[in-house]
Amino acid sequence: MTLRKILLTGTFLAGLASAPALAEVPELNSALSPVEGSPMVDLPASTKDSFVLGFSNISVVNTWRVQMVEELKYEASLHPEISEMIVADAGGDVNRQVSDIESLIARGVDAILVAPGSEVALNGALEKAYAAGIPTIIFSSNATPENYTVKLLADDAQFGRDGAKFLADVLGGKGNIISIRGISGNSIDNDRFRGVEEVLVDYPDIKVIDEGFGDWAYDKGKQVCESLLIAHPDVQGIWSSGGAMTQACAEVLEENGLPMIPMTGEANNGFLRIWKEKDLESVGPISPTWFGQQGVIAALRVLEGAPIARDNLVNPAPILKDQIDAFYRPDLNDSYWVGSTLPDEKLKELYGK
Amino acid sequence: MKLAGATTAVRLRRLSALPVFALIAVLAIVLGVASPHALSAQNLINILNQQVSLILVTVGQTIVVLTAGLDLSVGSVVSLTTAIASHGTPFAVPLAILAALAVGLVNAGGILRFGIHPILMTLSTMTAVQGLALLVRPIPGGTVPGWMKTYAGAEILGLPLPVICAAVVVFLAAVVVSRSRFGLHLMATGASAQSALLGGVNTGRIILLAYLLSSLFACLGGLNLAARLASGDPLVGQPFGIDSIAATALGGTQLSGGLGGVAGPVVGVLFLALLGNGLNLLNISTYYQMIIKGVLLILAVSAHRRNQPGL
Amino acid sequence: MLLEVVDIAKSFGSVQALRGVSLALKPGSVHAVLGENGAGKSTLMKIISGVFPASSGTIRVEGQMVHWNRAEQARAAGVSTIFQEFILLPNLSVAENLFLGRELRTPLGLVDRQRQREESRRILARVGLDLDPDVLTGRLRVAEQQMVEIAKGVMRDARIFVFDEPTAALGDREAARLFDLIRQLRAEGKGILYISHRLPELFELCDEVTVLKDGQFAGHFAMQETTATELVTTMVGRTLDQLFPPHRTGGPGETVLELRDLRTTGFAGPVNLAIGRHEIVGLAGLEGQGQIGITRSIFEGHAPETGEILFEGLPLGHAGPAGGVAAGIGLIPEDRKAEGLFLPLSVARNIAVGLLSGKGLAQPASVPAEDIAAQIQRLRIRLRDAAQAISELSGGNQQKALLARWLVRGVKLLICEEPTRGVDIGAKSEIYAILRELADSGVPVLITSRELPELIGLCDRIVVVRDGATVGSFPGGTSTEEEIMAAAIGGQRA
Known part of the structure; x- marks a missing residue:
């Protein structure tokens, strides 16, 4: 059970810090759209000024997941109202991920973000979180509890x-x-x-x-x-x-x-x-790593009481052969997943050659 | 003879678990200093709940190790159990128990009837049962009966029901191993099957029972895991074989048989879990964690020097 | 009759181990079973104690026919066997061992340690043993373990006690205590079957004796009406004075090995000893007076605390047994099974080990069949074939194989610790003859032995060791046990 604590002091940029948090509720990426017939989330806005978010990740076995987690952390660092972002990594063990989620519930976080390692194994723990009144945001891969707050999935x-x-x-x-x-x-x-x-x-x-x-x-x-x-x-x-x-x-x-x-x-x-x-004949379907970022945004929207649909899907168009140059980054190494929202500086740190 | 003051049998058996108790105490102090959250009741309960399955498997492993055997097949039995239990058939749970007992029977049969070395015998069943688990459930999923989910989620006085059940099972197993006739005969068989036989111990029956119990405990561990994950996974048990052996050895049970108990290995499981938890809290990479665990295992096991008489 | 064994036969595959053996044990008597190793004594004892059934024949206990397949059945019928290899479990306490298989239990079904402890104390006291019942048997001395075995039989109210060479590992005082206990059992009306190679103790202890030879009944005598000579003759077809080869008549020859002012760790010393080319020298002394320290200093060459060892005029500079072997010294260790033999390996391999030392690891481990066959023949090692596991051989034949190991290599000095321990009389005389032959051919032999008659009969010179010091030297043949003992005990106790 990883409880990697990331105490983010926040980026107190002069202009941003003074702006009222409520006015700044971020929008979801426009590539995400509500699933037809999805209800809207109807939780009341939180009364707190700052939030502790918990993220239970199944593993960081590949660079896609590493980048996804980085996007999540980066997004969290942009929001001063997030006082703490706890990241727990289960090392690929769903048994441990169950404990991680239980541990986050026990610590009383304000929202739980989950990148599940199994469609069914975490349902019990997620139900428990939901029952405890903690918004649960499932993203990147699916889990199937009866009750949850928001799902962000790629189709x-x-x-x-x-x-x-x-x-x-x-x-x-x-x-x-x-x-x-x-x-x-x-x-x-x-x-x-x-x-x-x-x-x-x-x-x-x-x-x-x-x-x-x-x-x-x-x-x-x-x-x-x-x-x-x-x-x-x-x-x-x-x-x-x-x-x-x-x-x-x-x-x-x-x-x-x-x-x-x-x-x-x-x-x-x-x-x-x-x-x-x-010069292959190929096509490049996109599986966005900015799920991490969107997970944080979704949590904030729920907590701030901003409108958000319960079930959301992303369907980015695949990269075609004549679009390669628009996405390819020769200055970054092979591990980079294109279409990231991370700033250049962060990307260079992660993927610099 | 370093244990000059402790020559009585009962004291020796108690002493065998001493190093791991000392280690866990040191670890607890270090963690307590390093991270205030590590020793919070909730974190500890969480660790316990997470380790229930491994604890159950380790109890069974310990029983086999006391007879100077080894059961590598427990991991596959865990997997097979989750696969069967999640299958949605009406008698899934009894079926899983029967399947596990069959594995134990085959293990003991091969060892007793054909004189196959326990490592080879259980290695073979480990492989075969793994295949069976994949046949029953090629991909993770399925669902378990509602009562199992209820069991996994229930709490009594803030303690998860699985933890309470495991505590009861461990207590009973510890009493049986240290105080009962069966336990004594386990030790006798482990020290020297030939002498035990001449001394009036039905060693064949003891070994058979040991492997049956080992499979049964693996099955209980698998059922607990299936309940917790509300699903089956044909590969979920893979680490349990080695982990249970490591915890058993760490807990002061001699792999050469005849000396040890249940309490030590259970603390061994908790030590390894707490260590992993603590290393995570201290933000140490998984790769270093593996190295640290390996080194600590060597240190801990070498603390039980084999200077006991006849062992 | 307490126990009647009538016309017992037993075969293992094609090997006929016993044929037509009969024996009758009276209550209140000690009945010796005598025979060379391989004569079938152990097989007979194992049948009587139920370890395996006889192929034919009958066993009656107090007139009742019995059929046993397991040791437990014999035990239940009142036969308690004190096996040569102890069956006490070293990791259990004395009480746990005593009650093994028939534990006292609490109403909850758990082992009632308290009651077992109390019962154990009572039973141990009956056999005159003052032991904490909670102590681990593995921590006990061999003699104490034997007593616990006997206590186990007493506790089960056994009527027949079978002792398989019980004094093999005991000192004199412990043996005396064991004899007292056996006499006590006899006085209580128990029947005792007693196997031993040591003729003197049979005369001291036993009432009658049954002799086996080659798996067959060879004779039955009342102890008072027989003599050692008669027994040996019955057993091996040879008289006692033929046991030892004649002593050497010529001089000792030039000095091959010399120990000067040698002090070994843990002993006062010093040792001064010289061995001539044609000599057999024996080290005598009480148990653990540093005899083994001396032999190992020579063979392993670990730097002694003070003094020096000269071998063929040059100081021995090697460290470790490999150096000893390289210098041309062979050692047959006291504990044959633990230090000498590779039990699971074949006889041929065990002999060929002598050729290994000094070879590179990549060189083939040759097993020269002809050389080995020659040694097997020369030493008259009795076996099925050279590929047989050495563990299946009798003690005497194992000892001969160890001798063959050094003969096949060719050594310049042979050290033999307890050359005939656990060896039957027939093989003994053969081993003595070989040692003498070696000395005659110019390979001196240094032996240690607990048995004074052996030292006197075999050695040219007996050197007495006390607290790691050589304190006296006696000529072989003519010295008496008394004068050697007196030197061994010294002024302390005399």
Whole structure:
């Protein structure tokens, strides 16, 4: 159970500090939109002047998550009304994440932000928080308690749909593909692949002939891709659940002297670089890291009594080949996830070459 | 003979857990100084609640270790239990218990009937049962019966029900191991199965019971975990095998068998948990934490020098 | 009759361990079972104590036929066995050991420590043992552990006690105490079966004796009507005076090993000792007077506190057993099983160990079959084949294998601590002959022994050690036990 305390003294910039907090309730990113039929949150505004927020994160196993947490911390530092932002990292153990949430409840935080590690395992703890009157903000991946305050989710199926549509178009509606998936059983991966299946219903001549789980990692992705490509050297396309796996696949093709075939990617700097360098046929669905930032904003809106819908989805348009230069940051290293809201200075600190 | 003043059997057994009690006391003081929140009742209760499953598994492991055995399969049993319990079939829980007992039976059978070394035997069942867990539930999810959720969330006098249950189970196990005939026969079997047999101990039955209990405790740990997470996960038990052995050794139970008890290993679990918790509070990276844990484990275990007679 | 064993046979696979053995034990008597190792005594004892069943034949206890498959059944029928390897559990207390398997319990079903403690005190007092029942048995001396074993039998109201070489690990005073206890048991009307190699104690203690030879009944005698010579002859087909080879008639030869003013840690010293090329020298003395310190100083060469060791005229400078081996010294340790043998390995491997020292780690560990076969034949090691695990051999054959280890290497000095401990008489005489043969061929032998007759019969010279000092030297053959003892005890107690 991590209770990493980050005592933020706040950034007392002369002009900002004197402005009344209430007038400054931040808006959610316009890419987030309420799900059709979602009720509005109807909690009364908090009477407090300053808030202690708690964030329970499942892990920081990859740079996407690291960046997401950084965005959260950065956003929190911008708001003087947030007196303390407690970040607990469960190290990938859902059992620990349950304790982390219970611990945050016990400490009486004003709102709990959760990036869940399981769709069901945390429900008990989240219900407990809700019952204790603590607003619960679920974001980035899903959890399914009956009661919660706000959910901010990417439509992960959209990620799959974007990729599958791209493959269907570029292959002319016909061909065999393999799919390199993320972590077996992970809700994000399941949803992404569900999107693929939805699209392919309309393209009966495109067949997913084999799949493997590369955990979104470079090394495991490379192994999986290699064995799949050895088994099926004549596939016409690769659908990838993203992460560093597409880059790994491109290298496998190159090393084995196979022709470059269309494959789907993800909007991360490393992939954009490979995409550009190898002139791949690809598409880059975006999975925004600014969930962290939006989580803080959502919590503030709830606490300040500003209007916010209960269920929100983000559907950013994927990056297309001719848009690479608009997103690619040659001054940052491969780990950077494009579309960040972090200031340049912070990005350079994290991803400087 | 360093323990010159403590030559009685009962005192020796009590002494075996001494180093871990000393360690946890030191750790508590350090943490108390370093972070005021670390020793808050709520934080401690939280740690306890989080460790209930590992505590239960460790109690079973200790029983096997006392017979000079080892049970690597407990982690897979935990996983299998959560997989079955979350399956939504009417008799999920009894089924999970039966499955666990079957694993224990196979372990003991292989060891007793075919003379397979405990490590190899339980390594084999660990692998096979892991496969079974993945078959039952390839991906995490499902849901557990309502009463299990109620159990996991209930509190009595501010204490979580799982913690109270675990305390009762640990107390009973400690009494049985240290005061009952079965416990004594565990120690006898562990020190020398041959001598125990000649001395009138039915060592076969003791070893069978030990592995059955180990699997049963692993199953209880799995049920508790499934209740807490309200779902099943075929891989969730993986760390339990090694963790329970580490805690057992840390708690002063000799891996060569015949000496130790339940209290020490349970404190061993809490020590490792509190250490992790404290290192997190002190903001020490996970990688360093692993190194620190490894080094501390060596230090703690080497504190029980094997200068006990015949052990 | 308390116990009747009639026409017992036992075979292990193709090996016939016992054939047509009969024995009758009267109440209130001590009945010795004598025989060479491998004669079948241990097998017979194990059948009587229920460890395994006989292949054929009958056992009757007080006229009742019994069939035992487990030790527990024999115990329940009143047979208490004090095995050679103690079965007390070192990690349990005396009380826990006494009550093992039949614990007293509280109404709650837990072990009633208090009542066990009190009962234990009572029983220990009955066998004349003043021990804290809570103390760990692992902390007890061997003699005390034996007494606890006996107490266990007394507690269970056993009628038959089986002792398997009980004095092998005891000092004289402890042995005397054990004999008192056995006599007490006899007076109480118990029947005692007593196995030992030590003829003198049989005469001291036993009423009758059954002799086994090669798994068969070889004779039964009333102790008062027989002689040692007759027993030995029955047992090995050889008389006692043939046990030792004749002493050397020529001189000791030039000095090979010399210890000058040697002091070993923990003893006053000093040791002054010289051994000639053709000599067998024995170290005599009370238990633990520094004999082992001397032999190990020579073999392991750890720098003594003062003084020096000259080997073939040069100071021994090695540190550690490997150095001793390299210098050409071989050692057969006192504790054969713990320090000498690699029990799970084959006889051939155990012998070939002698060839390993001095080889690089990457060199092959050769097992020259011919050389080993030659030694096995020369020493008449009795075994199935050289690949057999050495743990399956009798004590005498194990000891011979250790001798073979050094013979196959070829040593310039052999040190033999307790050369015939746990070795039966037949093998004893063979080992003595080999040692003499070695000395004759120019390899001097230094032995330590607790048995004075052995020292007198075998050695050319007996050097008495007291508190790490050499205090006297006696010629072999003609000296008496009394004069050696007097020197060993010195002025302190005489």
